[in-house]
Amino acid sequence: MSLTPEIIALLLLDAVFLFFGGIAFVLSARIAWRWRSHETTELQYALHRQSYLVSVIINYIFMLKIPLFAFFIYTCDKLSSIITGAMCASGVVNSVDFGLYLTLFKIVNLYVFGFWLLLNDADMNEEKLPFTRLKFVLFMLFFIPLFAEIGLEIGFFTSLNVSKIVSCCGTLFSAASTSSISLLFSVDEKIWMMIFYGCFALSVAAYGSRSPLASVVSNLLLALFALIALILFFSPYVYELPTHHCPFCLLQKEYFYVGYLLYALLFAGTFYAAAGGVLDLVQKRYTKRFYNLSLFFNTLYVIGISLYPLSYYLRNGVWL
Amino acid sequence: MLANVNVLLLDYALGSLKRQGGKSVFILIVLSLLIFLLASVLMIADAIKLELNTTLKTLPQITLQRFVAGKQTNVSLSRVDTILAFNGVERVMPRVWGYYYFKPAGVNFSIVGVDAYEEPYKKRLSELTRTFDLLTLEKEGGMIVGEGVKNVLQENYYSDFFNFITPKGERYPLKIAGVFHSDIALESNDLMLVPKQAAYAIFGMSPEEATDIVVHVNNPVEIPTIVQKITERYPDLRAITQDDLRISYQNIFDYKSGFFLSLFIVCVFAFFIVIYDKASALSSEERREIGILKALGWRMSDIVHVKFYESFVMAFSAFITGFCAALFFVYVLQAPLLRSVFIGYSELKPPFRLPFSVDVKMIVLLFFLSVPVYIAATLIPAWKAACLDADEVMR
Incomplete structure (x- = not known):
């Protein structure tokens, strides 16, 4: 275990999140259990005030989680310079068995808590507070991945062995590796690319059809296949190296930190449609603003990522 | 929100x-x-x-130290030629250096032995030695000291020479022939550059030995391979590379x-x-x-x-x-x-x-x-x- 300032900062904030998350969890349990929106007792009034505290806490956690996710990746990037074999964050993340799950939990939590905040907003803007019980039951469920993430993160940094030799991203994201990702390599990368554009077309079609369900499904598919296509098809064009498929190296200086922009666009685009869509399904209505935002960010992402192969082809006259 | x-x-x-x-x-x-x-x-x-x-960038690519029973000891000079014969090794330089404890001020001076006919192992050191004439240094028994050293010596009334005490208890005087200023002060403030034979005398070392050996490699990518070869041939040598130091x-x-x-x-x-x-x-x-x-x-x-x-x-x-x-x-x-x-x-x-x-x-x-x-x-x-x-x- 090495206590670099970055790790200490992350652990400190984890402790803060755990503390406030714990408070929010206890309050949610109370509210979910005893909330009666038609009663006018002292207790209901107190519960209403507490429900506001929970939303403040979750707002606080979520607002910090987004930049902290980037900071976590950056910390791993920095650690890669002292861990033998690692050349970017992926080597560090994979040096601990559950590193990949930690990253996945972090991403899932961003979607989940973002959705909770949208639900909270919708609830607070309605006179009758129709989703109060629902949102606190949901928070109790969402607390599990949050708790798991914090636990994994603490475990990750304590079991991180600086002197252990790890694999670099060149072997982790290659057809030769024995990880699950090698399965994807057995399919031609052009097919993944086409599936990705297909998903984007699907999400545009869903936007045209004004169906929340179609938007949710198409955007979740888009998020998944965008990542796969990024690893298998697009990343070699970014690196201009046919064998380099790492999704983490995009975040490095050599590529102008383009990954931070691309991932933010992809997250914003798919999040608004998916979370907004679920919210619309619950509320049984159609909020155009979510889908407009989603289409805007998704389009920006698709344009951004497509420019790499196109410009490569224009300059060199061949595809990789 | x-x-x-x-x-x-x-x-x-x-x-x-x-x-x-x-x-x-x-x-x-x-x-x-x-x-x-x-x-x-x-x-x-x-x-x-x-x-x-x-x-760090000015430090040698590979430093070889000999360890006996976990303690660093001197290396025999005969190993230099063997290491020089390895493919990819450009230059091998034995170094004579060490610390000299100066009791009145309670400080350690870093003494580095330099040779007029040998290219110094560091660029910065060669810049230093170029400005001073090493041959006359050897002949007249002089040394070049860092600014910090000079101040300490002056405080102890050694304004133009300094008496080293060798392990045998003899006095070994060296003239202060010059003072150098280095833009990277961290490494040279406590430095004393003395002729090689003087360094041998001050430390009481045998002239067939060196404190450690510095290896320069043409292609930096080959450093790990060469380190492996050297440590296989001489298991009692420990190699320290620039990368080790950086980490x-x-x-x-x-x-x-x-x-x-x-x-x-x-x-x-x-x-x-x-x-x-x-x-x-x-x-x-x-x-x-x-x-x-x-x-x-x-x-x-x-x-x-x-x-x-x-x-x-x-x-x-x-x-x-x-x-x-x-x-x-x-x-x-x-x-x-x-x-x-x-x-x-x-x-x-x-x-x-x-x-x-x-x-x-x-x-x-x-x-x-x-x-x-x-x-x-x-x-x-x-x-x-x-x-x-x-x-x-x-x-």
């Missing part, structure tokens, strides 16, 4: 901070001080790391600043409690204010927003103040007191300037260590204040 900034509420929060006067100023000062301390430590650590990494520097400074930070966390925790307490204890004035606002129709969320803006403005301005103060303290004043935590104490403390190294990453790190913690401490008090009932307060 808290992200949508309401300018009117922000304006109100600023006014409220102004009205609180003394209380805000107190918190602002304490918070700024904390951030200032933290920022200074991180900046010093980064600056020294940068200085060392600059020095250990990083570890040392991460450890040092990490250690400081762990102590700092205790401070942060205490501060957290103070802020929590301060923010919870509303004066009757403030309670009345909230009561009036609520009676005027403000919602709970409006009051929490105002409180959030207040604490954000406080934390952020303290962050900026502390950060700027640290910049001034570290790079203009050269961090008096604090830098000795990192450099260690020694009579020959090199008077070097901390090179400027501040990047976005450090600002982000500092931000995460300070602002969110402060805001967290005010979350619950803000909510409590917002829960006050208009009628109860104004009664």
Whole structure:
């Protein structure tokens, strides 16, 4: 275990999140259990005030989680310079068995808590507070991945062995590796690319059809296949190296930190449609603003990522 | 969501901070001080790391040390030719160097033996030796010393020569033929360049031996392979490469600043409690204010927003103040007191300037260590204040 300032900062904030998350969890349990929106007792009034505290806490956690996710990746990037074999964050993340799950939990939590905040907003803007019980039951469920993430993160940094030799991203994201990702390599990368554009077309079609369900499904598919296509098809064009498929190296200086922009666009685009869509399904209505935002960010992402192969082809006259 | 900034509420929060006067100023000062301390430590650590990494580039690619029973000992010169025969090795240089303890001042001088017919193992050293004539140095029994050494010697009345005592108990005088200035002071302040045979005499070493061996490789990519070959041929040699040094520097400074930070966390925790307490204890004035606002129709969320803006403005301005103060303290004043935590104490403390190294990453790190913690401490008090009932307060 090495206590670099970055790790200490992350652990400190984890402790803060755990503390406030714990408070929010206890309050949610109370509210979910005893909330009666038609009663006018002292207790209901107190519960209403507490429900506001929970939303403040979750707002606080979520607002910090987004930049902290980037900071976590950056910390791993920095650690890669002292861990033998690692050349970017992926080597560090994979040096601990559950590193990949930690990253996945972090991403899932961003979607989940973002959705909770949208639900909270919708609830607070309605006179009758129709989703109060629902949102606190949901928070109790969402607390599990949050708790798991914090636990994994603490475990990750304590079991991180600086002197252990790890694999670099060149072997982790290659057809030769024995990880699950090698399965994807057995399919031609052009097919993944086409599936990705297909998903984007699907999400545009869903936007045209004004169906929340179609938007949710198409955007979740888009998020998944965008990542796969990024690893298998697009990343070699970014690196201009046919064998380099790492999704983490995009975040490095050599590529102008383009990954931070691309991932933010992809997250914003798919999040608004998916979370907004679920919210619309619950509320049984159609909020155009979510889908407009989603289409805007998704389009920006698709344009951004497509420019790499196109410009490569224009300059060199061949595809990789 | 808290992200949508309401300018009117922000304006109100600023006014409220102004009205609180003394209380805000107190918190602002304490918070700024904390951030200032933290920022200074991180900046010093980064600056020294940068200085060392600059020095690192001038260090030999591979240093070979011989270990017997876990202790470093001298290497036989006959090994030099064997190592030179390895493919890829460009130059091999035996070095004679060591420390000489000067009791009256309680300091260690670094003595490095130089040879007129041998190219020095470091570029910087060769620049030094070029300005001084080594041949006459050898003939006349002179040496070249760093500025720090010269001052120490002068304080002890050795103004033009110095008497070394050899292990046999004999005196070995060497003239101070020159003083050099180096732009990287960390490595050369305590340095004495003496002719090789003088170094052998001062250390009482056999002339068939060297302190260690420095290897220069044409292709840096081959360094690990060559290290492997050498250590297979001579298992008692330990190879230290530039990369090893870089990693250990990083570890040392991460450890040092990490250690400081762990102590700092205790401070942060205490501060957290103070802020929590301060923010919870509303004066009757403030309670009345909230009561009036609520009676005027403000919602709970409006009051929490105002409180959030207040604490954000406080934390952020303290962050900026502390950060700027640290910049001034570290790079203009050269961090008096604090830098000795990192450099260690020694009579020959090199008077070097901390090179400027501040990047976005450090600002982000500092931000995460300070602002969110402060805001967290005010979350619950803000909510409590917002829960006050208009009628109860104004009664």
